[in-house]
Amino acid sequence: MNAAVCPPKLFVRTVPLRGGADSLVRRLPAGAPLAWLTGDDGLVGWGRAAHWSPDAEPAGTEPTDTTRFTEAARWLNGVLERAVVEDEVGLPGTGAVAFGTFTFAPTSTGSTMVVPRVLLGRRGDRAWLTTVTDEPGVHPGELLYPAPAPRPVGPLSWDTGELTAREWGGVVADTVARIRAGELDKAVLARDLVARAEGPIDVRTLLERLHARYPQCFTFSVAGMVGATPELLLRREGEELSSLVLAGTRPRGADTEEDERLAEELMSSAKDVEEHGLAVDSLRDALAPLAEELAVPAWPHLLRLANVQHLATRAHARLRPGVSALDAVAALHPTAAVGGTPTATAMRLIDEVEGMDRGGYAGPVGWVDGAGNAEWGIALRSAHVDGATARLFAGCGIVAGSEPESEIAETESKFRPVREALTDG
Numbered sequence: 001m002n003a004a005v006c007p008p009k010l011f012v013r014t015v016p017l018r019g020g021a022d023s024l025v026r027r028l029p030a031g032a033p034l035a036w037l038t039g040d041d042g043l044v045g046w047g048r049a050a051h052w053s054p055d056a057e058p059a060g061t062e063p064t065d066t067t068r069f070t071e072a073a074r075w076l077n078g079v080l081e082r083a084v085v086e087d088e089v090g091l092p093g094t095g096a097v098a099f100g101t102f103t104f105a106p107t108s109t110g111s112t113m114v115v116p117r118v119l120l121g122r123r124g125d126r127a128w129l130t131t132v133t134d135e136p137g138v139h140p141g142e143l144l145y146p147a148p149a150p151r152p153v154g155p156l157s158w159d160t161g162e163l164t165a166r167e168w169g170g171v172v173a174d175t176v177a178r179i180r181a182g183e184l185d186k187a188v189l190a191r192d193l194v195a196r197a198e199g200p201i202d203v204r205t206l207l208e209r210l211h212a213r214y215p216q217c218f219t220f221s222v223a224g225m226v227g228a229t230p231e232l233l234l235r236r237e238g239e240e241l242s243s244l245v246l247a248g249t250r251p252r253g254a255d256t257e258e259d260e261r262l263a264e265e266l267m268s269s270a271k272d273v274e275e276h277g278l279a280v281d282s283l284r285d286a287l288a289p290l291a292e293e294l295a296v297p298a299w300p301h302l303l304r305l306a307n308v309q310h311l312a313t314r315a316h317a318r319l320r321p322g323v324s325a326l327d328a329v330a331a332l333h334p335t336a337a338v339g340g341t342p343t344a345t346a347m348r349l350i351d352e353v354e355g356m357d358r359g360g361y362a363g364p365v366g367w368v369d370g371a372g373n374a375e376w377g378i379a380l381r382s383a384h385v386d387g388a389t390a391r392l393f394a395g396c397g398i399v400a401g402s403e404p405e406s407e408i409a410e411t412e413s414k415f416r417p418v419r420e421a422l423t424d425g
């Protein structure tokens with residue numbers, strides 16, 4: 001593990017950008033961009049002032065093991081305790097900020113936290129620049145990085161992932177049988193697809209396209225995990241926490257009439273309402289011990305995105321004193337929107353039948369600042385980009401009433417955001 005025994009001493013300075021910061025993505029250099037964008041707000045960062053990435057836990061570790069989260073919190077606390085911070089803005093996302101991605105399972109490699117050398121942020125009409133150096137009063141070299149325009153992706157070849165759609169449909173059918181036999185209530189099963197470009201994929205191109213098409217989602221890039229997730233695991237501001245649970249899906253209709261019909265079908269589908277309810281229950285059960293107050297609406301609302309519509313529930317909580325954002329991430333992951341019910345049984349089944357390593361897919365991705373404010377999404381509608389290769393992921397909640405053919409079609413809708421970001425333009 002490279003979690004430094006003694007973390008570096010960092011000098012962090014945040015200043016307002018009076019002229020604002022339009023097109024945050026256009027300010028990013030190529031390479032390993034860090035990004036979290038939603039609506040007109042966002043954070044982008046580059047360079048690496050401090051970095052943590054643990055070894056995977058050994059095979060056989062309990063699937064619900066939370067060591068990677070507690071180690072990350074210890075590393076982050078070490079960095080923050082030694083940091084000298086001058087913050088002239090004082091908003092969530094100013095001062096010291098770490099971006100992070102955590103693997104779905106404890107036995108996968110890829111969990112990472114990064115404090116960038118340079119960060120640009122925007123919230124409403126406020127914008128700021130944060131620089132992080134090893135000595136006071138020095139500008140990081142990365143600040144002067146020229147930012148050439150994002151490169152088009154170019155021609156791609158596509159491969160099925162670990163399972164073909166047909167094989168995966170067979171796995172869904174077997175899982176439905178196991179659910180009907182009473183082994184578990186729900187499992188979220190995913191499949192992958194691989195795209196190969198002729199040269200390194202410029203992640204900024206994907207970020208621009210994803211953010212333009214899915215402005216209400218959280219478009220992210222951290223350590224190769226890139227996507228636009230609609231699902232907010234948690235937002236923490238002060239002691240207030242909110243979360244947006246999604247489960248239950250229909251495609252968008254070709255016209256308003258079909259769209260409405262599909263929405264009504266979704267809202268009244270016993271299968272989807274059950275699938276959604278299990279995800280909400282898992283959030284409520286995990287959050288209750290951390291919260292002084294917890295409010296969860298009794299009925300879901302409809303969330304419409306460019307590719308699909310979802311059943312959605314927004315929960316609010318007031319956290320107990322001393323509960324950090326990473327404590328909450330550790331407690332909430334995985335909700336039954338990406339794992340299943342019961343959690344450990346579902347995670348074992350996923351590991352047994354999916355035939356692939358999810359890596360960071362369906363794991364928490366986001367950022368946390370030195371004041372404890374944070375936004376963490378669930379890394380859905382995403383790909384892992386490594387050089388010229390992008391591995392795309394999409395999954396569906398499987399319950400007793402699921403049908404393989406419609407679940408395969410649903411994964412196709414969920415591949416669309418990244419697939420189109422790779423191929424458009």
Ligand SMILES: C=C(O[C@H]1C=CC=C(C(=O)O)[C@@H]1O)C(=O)O
Pocket residue numbers: 188190231246247248249310336337338380381393394395396397398414
């Ligand atoms: C697992 C995914 O979506 C989850 C979130 C929303 C709706 C879902 C569903 O209807 O199955 C899934 O629970 C994915 O996009 O890969």
